[in-house]
Amino acid sequence: MSDPLTPYTLIVDAHCSGQRVDRALAEAIGTISRSRVKSLIEEGHLQKNGAKADNPSEILRDGQVFVLSFPTPTPARPEPENIPLTILYEDRDLIVIDKQAGLVTHPAPGNERGTLVNALLGHCGEGFEGIGGEKRPGIVHRLDKDTSGVMVIAKTSLAHNALSEAFAARDIDRAYQALAWGILPATGEFDGSIGRDKRDRKRMAVVTSNGKVALTRFKLLSSYHNSVSLVECRLATGRTHQIRVHLAHDGHPLVGDPVYLRRIPAAARGLPTEAREAALDFPRQALHAARLGFIHPRSGKNLEFETPLPEDFHNLQRSLIG
Template identity: 40%
Template sequence: MGKKQFKAEEHHDGIRLDQFLVTQMEEHSRSFLQKCIKEHKVLVNDRIQKNRHVIKKGDIISVDLVEPEELQVEAENIPIDIVYEDDFLVVVNKPQNLVVHPSAGHWQGTLVNALLFHCKEGLSGINGIIRPGIVHRIDKDTSGLLVVAKTDQAHKHLAKQLSEHTMLRSYKAVVRGIIEEDELKIDAPIGRHKVQRKKMAVVKEGKPAITNIKVLQRYKNHTLIHASLETGRTHQIRVHMAYSGHPVVGDELYSRPEKHFNLKGQALHAYELGFVHPETNKLVHFNAPLPPYFEALLKMI
């Protein structure tokens, strides 16, 4: 994992050390970060502090993350929809109800387990044993396209495009209510929810997050939208649409249950992916048709 360093800004003034770390390292749980503080892996201005230490503007926070246990991730013969493959990368059309990589409670049956079986020649090792080849993720109950790197060089190239926001990632979603504007930009920072730690939320001290929305079709009580990401925060589209008052249909984490649609997850599909190929330096572009669950929902509404 390695070392990281952050500088507290004005809007961080007065918050606890553990809360500050949650806003900066949203990929980790609060309990994990509190453990790092307790084990003196976190320094504020080169001094050991406690979880409740109050941060001030200008403070330098250094983090030496605890190394995870080495785990053996098994290859599993799980069918996957390969859209494109060469010696450097794989583009996969992930179905709903498939976790991308192993984590607590999901050590088997993930996309990574399937890819280890399929790509016997190997995947990039930059993200370690648990997330080999994984450049970016989509949620368990979101369907659609993602690119996986086979080599470390390809991984670095793709990760750079992702961080510089030059990778095209477009989604289709069905949301509740009628969006009156034909196009809108949602520019609202996202961070961990202050109370419900499994959720993300629009919070002042969160990381910048921008989602561009285009209305494709209006129905009686719903809207079909095209959403493109300028940033890649956890649950970004789901959080932004709930924040706008138009939550994604079927998203029980950020909206009320809608059992009558008989969905197994949110109606959110990553249908378009484009990037510069790390070996040829040519722009490549992929599309994934709407899956049956999404088509069935459109008929119902």
């Protein structure tokens, strides 16, 4: 394949029929690894007979036509950008921000620019790049793109190592506020293991095998018209989409969640018309990282940060009250 951007077409014949599609494509192309082919398929770059195909383990059948495309190469390193940040605290070792909804944490396919990492490179300047790795400098934890709230970022290797260990040891105090459909008990916890959803690889799910242990504790803060709950969630672990997956699995998906809320919930019928429309039209998951506490890696002092609900979340809450 002389041009890496030229789509590769595989017409299935007797030679490759019965193989996995990722293995067959890697062997046929000959210049990229099977793991790279698998990633491209999962990212949506494969078509089968003109339709999207995203299962790397699909078994080939005679006569099928697969076309694998290749995304435009991105810079090897993220570039500094002038993106405003709401800074809660900063010293030579770390920076704490109130991340706005819509800001991706680090560059990834489809979001190569305009990320928090780009903003941090622009704000911190030389010396910050490479703290913890070129692609994710300083990142010791992350918030989903459309989750707002408190994040801490390391600016030195000392801080990166200490904070990474603290997150791994669960020595971080984290509290989130979320609006979920239905009414939850006053307190409780979810402890289902989380892994990739076998039916949709872009989603996570509570699984019985091959998952990672996950524990979320919650407390009911308020409720609206017996239809929506405002809950505080505390993470004992930090799995991908953990709060969203656990609440959805229990029948209480987050208001506005574009991934785990697949249909209009029955609880919506209990809301007044204006409140129902506001909740159903909310454009993101109603999830906010409200509090973060940790031990400063150099001074040993306990630092705690709290942020108020962002304006869109607050406006939604007011609509539900009214």
